[in-house]
Amino acid sequence: MENFQISRLLDETAFWLEIAGESPFAVRAYATAATTVNRSDLEIAELVLSHQPYSLPGIGKTLSSQIEECVLHGRITFLDDLRKRFPESLRSLLKVPGIGAKLIRLFYEQLGITTLPLLKENCLNGEIQKLPGFGEKRVQKLLEAIAFAEAQQGKYRITPIEDEARALSSFLSSLPCVLRFKITGKLRRFSNVYEKLVFVVLGSDIGQIKAALEETFAGISQSGCVPEKFSFRTAPGMLCEVYVTEDQACWVPLLIETTGSAQHVAALKQLSASKGLLWQSSVLKDAQGHPFNFEKEEAFYALLGIPYCEPVIRENVYLPVVSDTPELLNLGDLKGLVHCHSQWSDGAHSLESMALACRDLGYTYMLITDHSQSSKIANGLEPDRIAAQHQEIDALNRRLTGIRVLKGIESDIRKDGSLDYDEAILRTFDWVIASVHNGLDLDKTEATRRLIRAMENPFTSAIGHPSGRHLLTRPGYELDMEKITDAAVTNKVALEINASPKRFDLDWRHLKDAAHKGARFIISPDAHRITGFQNVRYGVQLARKGCLSSDHILNCLPPEEFMAWQKKP
Incomplete structure (x- = not known):
């Protein structure tokens, strides 16, 4: 069991404790433990299984024993008992943007709301407005959030789709009657979100393939057409379509x-x-x-x-x-990794560990961009800690060979478009990525003006995750992308292609037009742990989908030329 899986169970425990009306201290203890486990560079499961001692800040005996139970048995008894006390469907309400455990508890206790349809019904019939603080405008915003959540039902981010694709690929590879197969559909052409998995199979015996599918998966349906299509759902409920043909002449046209x-x-x-x-x-x-x-x-x-x-x-x-x-970008064209978070803010690993891992992957530089001082929840850097981090980076660069660590920051953009450090601090960085992390309720005009003002700051090198979206859970704020692109070109500011699977931001649909106007881009993993470096492969796919080449991507440049993009006055 990996740290993030343990973290999810602890976070769920915090949710049910809030629903149960337990003390804020208990809720906070589990929520904090979930964050601590997720950010830890310790492989907790390995330590537990090998009976090695370990300690995590803020986690006492009770939580430690529950973490060990989680590793050894895949469950937490305390959590199981909490789950039995409430309808499981309450968790589904978390998919509505802007709704957390406290509001869910209020809706449940006051109106008996347990599902998304019931929440919508109570908004429409006026019952929600009877609750304190829910006027007409707030209810309208809630209805818009519900509509967004409804539109995401049955959709998946790329990570679970890839997991199921690997499992089904392994299954098909084990069948002697399967001559060749390929993943097609949206996953092959790469997309932001997915509704289903699609495979094409060339086989020697359709009957044998059908029998193998029916033996492994429930609810198989058959199209009865040529080529044959079998539809079913995997154990997690994901829809799969498998096209099967015995005719070689069908193979390429079907692909x-x-x-x-x-x-x-x-x-x-x-x-x-x-x-x-x-x-x-x-x-x-x-x-x-x-x-x-x-x-x-x-x-x-x-x-x-x-x-x-x-x-x-x-x-x-x-x-x-x-x-x-187009001469499309390839993964091997990237020379540096940018937008990486370390233990100095909310990352899981040390600067040195990340630098060495970056070098092992063949990159020649890494831009470390920990969170800035406004991001208290992410342990953002105050000025004195920036100076200490820069000293560590200088020491690493003197000692390490084959990799260069660049001094960067992910500086928060305030609502008025200013950055959250003064000029004296901003001047100390090699690169500044300016990003929005709060105040996401601005209208299109205000949100656009905010980013343009940030780009006009002479120390801004790039705009991070421009739309602020979280795929399936939070819509991005509206932007006038034509004005954003023009400002980026005018002010010599790069636009980020954030490759985190929860973001994929900037959207690929904007890339081609922006490139034609002269915009430049960075592809970033937005990595908070070493395994997150692998996100860049998604960013490369996004860039390819937007018809970009290596000429458009700044971190295809060697470190000296990359650093020259920082336009310090």
Whole structure:
């Protein structure tokens, strides 16, 4: 069991304690313990299983014993007992932006609200307005938040989708009757969120594949069409569609049909028809009805007379032509990792551990950007701690070879657009990423003005996670992206492509237009632990989806040129 899994159970315990009306001290103790465990660089499960002593700040005997129970048995008895006292559905209300355990308790105790539909019903029938503090405007905002939560139902971030994809890939690999298979759908062309998993299988016996699926998964449905489609849900409830064919001639057309968006596939079919080709039942045939037997998708696109279209950009009606076929970014183009958090703020690992891990991955520099002083909850850095951190960085750079640690900060943008350090402090950094972490309720005009003013600060190097969204749990604030892009270009400020799976911000839909205007970008993992470095692969996919090349990405530059972007007066 990993630290984040232990942390989730402790956090859930804090939730149920709040619902039960227990003392704020008890609630805070579990919530703090959850944060401590999640940020710890100790592998707690390994220590427990090997009977090695360990200590975590603020965690006493009771919590320690529950953590050990969690590691050894995968559960906490105290939490199980709390769960039995209340409807499980109360937890689902946390999906509504702006609602926490205290409000859920109020709704439950006063109105018996246990589900999202009941919450919506009580908003519409006026019952919520009878509660103290809930006037017409607040109820309207609550209804908007409920609508957002409803729209996210049945959707997943990339991490659970990838987990299920690996499990299903392992299952298909074990079947002798499966000759080859590929993940397609949104996961192959990369997306922000996902509704289902899609696989294409070339097999020697559809009947055997069907029998294996029915033996492993419940509720299998069969399309009865050619090619055959089997639909089912995995144990976590995720929808999967598996297309199976025994015909090699179906393989490539079926990959293309299930990978591209509906608009992209329709454009390809229109193009094939204009050339006198027949595309039917996932087989492409010539005018005489003879099927083409493609081995690779490149040959399919070549037959249609257009360059190969990478899966990641098969969106809308886009069909590539020679004149605008982009040289898309590759992971190996990145030379440095930027936007990383250490133990100095809310990260799990030391500067040295992160620097060495960064070097081991082949990068030549790491921009450390711990949280700034306004982020109290994230242990943000006061000026005296900044000086101490910079001394440690200087010492590391003298001692380590093959990696350079750059002095950065993720400075909070206040509501008025100013940064939360004065000029004397900002001048000490190699790079400043300015980000919004609070005051997310501004309208489009105010939110846009706020970011533009931050970009006008002569020490701002980049704007972090520009929209502020959390996928599936919090919508981003509205921005005038045309004005934001113009200000970024004018003020020589980079826009961040934040690769954290909960953000994917800036959205890929804005990248191509911004690049055409001359905007530059950074791809960041927003890493709070060493494993978070791997997030950059998502950022590369986002950049590719926005048709960006290495020329657009600043951390493809060597460290000296990257640092030169900091426009200190």
